[in-house]
Amino acid sequence: MIVPAQGVVKDYLETIVEPLFHTSSFGYRPGRSAHNALAQCQQNCIKHSWVVDLDIKGFFDNISYVWMMKMVSHHVQQKWVLLYTERWLKAGIQQQDGSIAARDKGTPQGGVISPLLANIYLHHAFDQWMSKHFPLNPFERYADDIIVHCNTQDEAKRMLAAIRERLAGFEMELHPQKTKLVYCKNYQRKEAHEHNSFTFLSYSFQPRAMRNHLRKSKFTVFSAAICCTAKTFIRQRLKTVFNPRNTQVSLEQTAAKLNPKIRGWLNYYCKFNPKEAMDVFLYTNELIRRWFEEKYRLKSKHAVQKLYDSFILANTNLFVHWQKGIKR
Numbered sequence: 001m002i003v004p005a006q007g008v009v010k011d012y013l014e015t016i017v018e019p020l021f022h023t024s025s026f027g028y029r030p031g032r033s034a035h036n037a038l039a040q041c042q043q044n045c046i047k048h049s050w051v052v053d054l055d056i057k058g059f060f061d062n063i064s065y066v067w068m069m070k071m072v073s074h075h076v077q078q079k080w081v082l083l084y085t086e087r088w089l090k091a092g093i094q095q096q097d098g099s100i101a102a103r104d105k106g107t108p109q110g111g112v113i114s115p116l117l118a119n120i121y122l123h124h125a126f127d128q129w130m131s132k133h134f135p136l137n138p139f140e141r142y143a144d145d146i147i148v149h150c151n152t153q154d155e156a157k158r159m160l161a162a163i164r165e166r167l168a169g170f171e172m173e174l175h176p177q178k179t180k181l182v183y184c185k186n187y188q189r190k191e192a193h194e195h196n197s198f199t200f201l202s203y204s205f206q207p208r209a210m211r212n213h214l215r216k217s218k219f220t221v222f223s224a225a226i227c228c229t230a231k232t233f234i235r236q237r238l239k240t241v242f243n244p245r246n247t248q249v250s251l252e253q254t255a256a257k258l259n260p261k262i263r264g265w266l267n268y269y270c271k272f273n274p275k276e277a278m279d280v281f282l283y284t285n286e287l288i289r290r291w292f293e294e295k296y297r298l299k300s301k302h303a304v305q306k307l308y309d310s311f312i313l314a315n316t317n318l319f320v321h322w323q324k325g326i327k328r
Contacts, residue, residue, distance in 0.1 A: 006113040009084050014116055016075050021119060022127035027143035028115035034201045035271050037140045038224055041147055041200055042272065044138045045184045045222050048149035050156040051205075053198040054163065055178035059144035060114065061106040063121055064171040065089050068107075071124050072117075088113065105171070118143055125170040126163075134159065140200070147200055153193075156181045187219040202230045203272060225273035231280050234265055238283060244290035251288065251311075255318045258284070262320045281321040282328065 014030075021029065026037035045051065065086075072085055088108045107114040122141065130139055130148075137159065139148040148163070150156040160181065164174050183193035185207045197206035204227035207220045241261070242254050262281065269277035289304050292311070298304050317323050 005084060006088065006108070006111055009081055010113040010116050012078075012081060013072070013076060013113075013120075017116070017120055017123070020075075021123055022131065022141075024139050025119060025123065025127055025141050027141065027145070028119065034142060034268075037142045038201055038203055038272060040138075041140045041205065042224050044140070044147075044149040045205060048138070048151055049184055049189055050150040050153055051182040051184060051198055052148040052150060052156050052160050052163065053178075053180050053182055053200075054146040054148065055175040056144045056146075056167065057173045057175040059172065060118060062171060062173070063107050063118070064105055067125075067170050068117060068121060071120050074124075075120070085113075085117075089117075115143065121170070125167060125172065129166055133162075142201055145200065147198070153181065153183070184222040185220070186222045189222075199227045199229070200224075202227055202269075204228065208273070223273060225276040226269040226280070230269065234280050235283050237261065238287065242284070242287050242291075244287050245294055247291060247295040251291065251315075251318065254291075259320045266320065266324065278321070278324060278326050281326050284319065284321060285327065 018029065024040065026032045026034065068089060069082070069086060073082055076082070088111060089106075090103070091108060107117050122144065126146070127141065130137065134148075137148055137150055137155075139146060141147075148159055150159055160174075160179070167174065180195050180198070181193075182195045182198045182205075183189065183191060184205075185191070185193070185196045197204055199205070203224040205222065205224050208223050208225070209218045210221050211218050238258070241257050243249075262284070265280075266277065269280075285308075289308050292298065292307050293304050296307065298307070312322065312327055
């Protein structure tokens with residue numbers, strides 16, 4: 001009954017707090033998505049030279065019960081909502097040996113209400129404070145993943161110090177290694193700085209070479225594309241699902257397994273700089289070539305490629321990424 005009960009409280013509480021949430025809060029909110037946050041971040045990186053890339057250390061595990069209950073009770077006075085919320089917050093964690101360990105902080109593990117509670121917590125601890133004290137510094141927040149934009153390095157340093165102090169008052173600590181200042185370097189911004197990139201929602205924001213086709217020259221922009229960690233994850237998942245040595249599994253069967261995953265990855269990672277995301281799926285084509293090589297005991301790469309090309313001509317839409325033109 002815990003999950004249905006949490007759903008009831010979540011739905012009731014959400015109708016009250018959702019209209020109050022900041023427009024730059026995107027995570028786990030109806031009608032808002034990671035792509036919305038990424039698009040806003042991209043625009044703000046064009047307008048502002050510096051980024052404060054925030055990482056809250058163990059956020060979901062360290063939410064203060066005292067502060068959490070104060071924040072919830074600020075919005076609702078119904079005893080049943082407060083009673084259930086407090087019970088879930090204080091519920092023990094089952095250990096590997098079956099025992100229950102008591103806890104005094106953190107949100108319910110896997111609870112449907114946890115994302116909403118997290119948004120309420122940072123709405124009070126961060127969003128409203130930013131709006132009041134730093135209205136000229138835009139930010140994007142997706143749950144506890146936060147990017148703040150500044151105009152100068154000194155401003156970014158002061159911002160980071162102020163945020164660190166603010167969050168400490170709510171028993172939150174910034175990760176000392178993962179939190180950093182980033183210079184959004186492009187063809188107009190040419191200062192030297194140790195950090196010229198950051199990762200937000202599995203996209204890497206960094207300087208990238210772009211070609212001016214009219215002038216036949218290259219210039220540097222600061223933009224988003226799929227990050228290296230996501231590329232590695234996708235390749236690993238592809239290899240896990242598709243073993244080219246197992247030739248008893250047909251390519252049609254493999255496509256049925258892979259296509260839902262590939263479709264999801266393409267839909268998410270091709271929103272910005274799509275070519276970089278599409279290139280990841282060239283690895284799938286390499287696995288398919290290996291499958292032909294194993295299946296027909298081919299020794300010549302030319303023979304493998306010829307069979308691969310003829311198969312694509314006859315099955316041009318078998319794999320989702322083939323439908324997007326990623327066939328070589």
